[in-house]
Amino acid sequence: MITAIVLIDADNGRIPETAQAVADTEGVAEVYSCAGDVDLIAIVRVRDHEQIADVVTGRIDKVDGVARTTTHIAFKSYSSADVEAGFSLGE
Template structure:
């Protein structure tokens, strides 16, 4: 599974609608509205890089109100739940 983080700039009057349209796209796992340099952050979870190439320029960038995107591909996860799961393999209570 490949995870990509897509930073999305939107037109102010289309933020809510754009967020929902992006969230409804296949391959988009989560969308967050946020404060800071970007308006939305979308988390993509796909099986191959070609899907990212299809989803970002092919679908997200075509959503009305999306002005710009910046895509980052994750190499490794360091979340607490992943670490705990790794070290608990084979341990049963």
């Protein structure tokens, strides 16, 4: 499974509607509204890299209210359980 983090700049005044439309997009696992440099963050989970292009440029970029996107591909996932297990190896 490939995970992409998509940072989305949305049109002002349309953030809730845009977030819901992005969340309803096939391949999008989660959408967060947030404070900071971007309006929304979408988590995309797909089986291969070609699907990332389809989801981001073919679907998310075409959602009404999406002004711009920046996509980051995740290499490895870490959780607090993974970090704690790594520290306990030497004990």
